[in-house]
Amino acid sequence: MDPLETRELRYFVAVAEELHFGRAAELLGMAQPPLSRAIQQLERRLGVLLLERTRRGVALTGAGEVLLDEARATLDAAAAAARRTRRAASPRSRLVLAAKAAGSHELLRKLLDAYAAEPDAAEVEVVLCGIGEETRLLRDGRADAALVHPLFSSLAGFDSEELLTEDQVAVLPAEHPLAARPFLSMAEVGDVPDLPMPRWPHPDGSYPPGPGPEIRDPSQLAQLIALGRTLAVIPASARAWLWTAHTAVPLTDAPPVTTHIAWPPHSRSRALAGLIRTATRL
Template sequence: MDLLETRELRYFVTVAEELHFGRAAERLGMAQPPLSRAIQQLERRLGVPLLERNRRGVTLTRAGEVLLHEGRATLDAATAAARRTRRAASPGNRLVLAVKSGADHELLRKLLDAHAAEPDAAEVEVLLCGIGEQERLLRDGRADAALVHLPFDCLVARHATLVG
């Protein structure tokens, strides 16, 4: 069974986003040769080339595109797990609600008042965000729930899921 370490995924995702080993190494705060060796070792372990390297630069192979997509999702999930775990260990019961900054404040107030009236209601922290950011905040664990307005936010969220 081939298990991937989060460190390896972070290295690969950074190289895949930069498409340049030097810039990726700089972003990661490490030297280029160990980064290149780590990516080569990852390719050997998986048994597939992830990157095509030539004089013109670096490009992703089909397998590399898949690992970039899956790697981002995995890193987001690991980050979310750590954030939610720390939040669960903090005193009190707290829920983080992502809300678009231009949201209907009257509706939000009514929802929060109704929630607060429930027995044992969790404390709600409102996290203001931009248009279409709710999905990212949910995925990376910074938010537990989101207030989404139809139809625009759903279309943006659906597009982000398909593209990103």
């Protein structure tokens, strides 16, 4: 069988995500009949049925679900290759390091300072992002390396080195009665009627159910804590971004958080290798 083409995979992903040939064709900027023919040709080449077509619409078969996962990964890898190739062609050596906003602050500062002191250091652009976004930036080539907390993001598919393990703290409004406590338990912070736990979005953009506020970024979280609307459980090093309206209280039974530096396993970048060496020395 001939190798699958990225064009075919892009067509299939559009139909599989929309579950509607008309909407998928509109999204791709093409007519529906050639899109239908392309999917039929793909099914013939693979010798499997990818989509169940009924009067009520389109549904993925078991084989289609497998191809959807594989196709997304392949398209991400192709996009990542293009981005990293363009970055490598830049006249100035440059690395993009992704990290969760307000997380690993002290570690990030030390890493940047130590790497900048290296004789052949590249320019490092730091991209701060929300929970889980750092691995997506790494996977699609918008970042060369990332500081990752496996408690919140998967390291699957990456090479990584462990850099730091730390405890977690509860961040509360400074005037709240619990802020005066010397320490708290997870059960106590999880059951505060006037401070419901915040809700962060899933990778698909949806939010889990619950009474807490929907949070998009750390600055929004910081303001809502200061206003007495929520609390947060964060790594102890994230105290660096706390306001005077916040108080951090140690947690006795929260799972420790480990920070890893992660990168694509196939990378051959000398600049990236230097950054990794510096990080593991800290």
